Amino acid sequence: MLSYKSERLGRLMVASSSAFVSRPSTRVYRGTPKGCRARSTLSKIWVPTGGVSAIEGEKQPGMENSSEQAFFARWVPFLERRASRLSLSTITSEELWRRSGRLDRVSSELFRLTDRKQVPIMLSPTHEEEITTLVAGALKSFKDLPLRLYQTTRKYRDEMRPRHGLLRSREFIMKDLYTFDTSFESAIDTYKCVSKAYRAFFADMKIPILVAEASSGDMGGDYSHEYHLAHPIGEDRVISCDSCEYSANDEVATARLSDHSRQTSPPLAITQADIGVWRGVTKDRTTLINAWYPIKSSHGTGTEINTHAVKELIAELDTSVNDPVHSWKDTAAARKEGKNTRPRIINVIDFRLETVYSQLKERLPLIPGSAQSAEPLSQSDINASQHGEPLNLVRLMDGDSCPRCESGSLRIHRALELGHTFYLGTRYSKPFELSVTLPNSKAPVPVEMGCYGIGVSRIFGAVAEHKADERGLNWPRAIAPFEIVVIPTSGVNSQTLEFHDKLTRWSSSGPGFDAVLDDRKETFGWKMQDADMTGYPVTIVLGKAWRERGVCEVQCRSLSSKENITVADLPAHLNCLLSQL
Secondary structure: OOOOOHHHHHHHHHHOOOOOOOOOOOOOOOOOOHHOOOOOHHHHOOOOOOOOOOOOOOOOOOOOOOHHHHHOHHHHHHHHOEEEEEEOOEEEEEHHHHHHHOOOOHHHHHHEEOOOOOEEEEEOOOOHHHHHHHHHHHHHHHHHHEEEEEEEEEEEOOOOOOOOOOHOEEEEEEEEEEEEEHHHHHHHHHHHHHHHHHHHHHHHHOOOOOEOOOOHHOOOOOOEEEEEOOOOOOOOEEEEOOOOOOOEEEOOOOOOOOOHHOOOHHHHHHHHHHEEEEEEOOOOOEEEEEEEEOOOOOOOOOOOOOOOHHHHHHOOEEEOOHHHHHHHHHHHHHHOOOOOOOOOEEEEOOOHHHHHHHHHHHHHHOOOOOOOOOOEEEEEEEEEOOOOOOOOOOOOOOOEEEEOOOOEEEEEEEEEEEEEEEEOOOOOOOOOEEOOOOOOOOOOOOOOEEEEEHHHHHHHHHHHHHOOOOOOOOOOHHHOOOOEEEEOOOOOOOHHHHHHHHHHEEEEOOOOEEEEEEEOOOHHHHHHHHHHHOOEEEEEOOOOHHHHHHHHEEEEEEOOOOEOOOOOOHHHHHHHHHHHH
């Protein structure tokens, strides 16, 4: 099967979306002469790729820019009824991010620059600081709440390893919704309402979504969910139960430990050869972290360190450093030169090793040979979680027991994150003094916030990867450039135009179909191949049977359907097909 790689799709998306070339509007305004009504035809739409490539074996599926418009045909009305649209600046002040405390935490991901006055500014990777500042300056009373604001905009992050085109890039398109409520209860109600809309939105695209409990990370807040599409090229890991509805991402997922596994092994059960160590360093490079864990599971299979568990204990851990020992060693050397640094070591011990660690500590390589120093170093041990639970440093594996039910086993999925919802609480309203005085309170109270994001450009890449086959792209109805393409086997004439117009006409029974007529001066075979590569949900072929008997051929690749349908039966048949797409 031909793989439609996202790198190629990314180039096509950028080529079309950056110019914002919309398809001709089919809306008819009062007083518009009948002959001037717009008709959707491919000869009037700019397809950057030019359709089928002349190079043998190369396929270039173009995406009309209208797909961005159609993509939100169901999402935008929901927001317009319940939210107001705005557009925040691409450039933002570093001072705002310093005020929220996020600047230093995510500095490695920022595109930073200065203006002509040497004032530090940056390209916005997200807009929580800006939206909170805006609302804080405009909010007059609690009567202005609840407030819902949204935008669709480009964002920028200095990704260390951009790859897979639209799936991980330094520039991307996001749709953000920000909500503001007067109380925790109303904010959670809002969260549930938006989450329900997200589920309906993805269900409308007919793609299987994993909704996973997630960590809020640098965004803040203590309640969030991610929306994933399971796919082998995904960089995220989502863990789900095969028996109940438990689903969580790799950062927060847990497994139920049996009573047997909770018991620490006797000293002779584990030898030094059975102990693995993972090393990390803090962001200030002063602390070397040794994470000690058993290298084999109870099933006898190899294990991996769970760096999220280590970071939960040591928030300053910098997991992006490839050679932590070298970085820490440089800091230790600086101390010898009299600089004000205090290198130290923290040992984090998995609960299975508590007993044997104390027995073998003197023989373990607490300090790597290359970093040995004659000077004594401060060392400390951590052998329990912050809540006193057994410290499990081993990454979850297929078959581990579900923490929520007695009979379920956990399954691990590679996945692509398409959306994320956050209950932020007062994470941003407090530092930016966004507060209101409620009727029964004497002092102002911080506004409760939430933010909700959908990766627009990432969805295109993910859906293309998920649904493409050897013939081309295969768009769901919800984000297809058009629902239907009409292809005549011979040239376009007045009968062909009349057929297309009837297909798209508004009638008493409801709106017409979203169809485009391929009137380009190419061969029939070329047009059919181009339609397959573009990925229209339904193709209507107008051939000899249509000209002689009013019978057209209707193809739907996703449903493996190809039938001859009379013009009279066509609307019902199309509605039946499209309802499944």
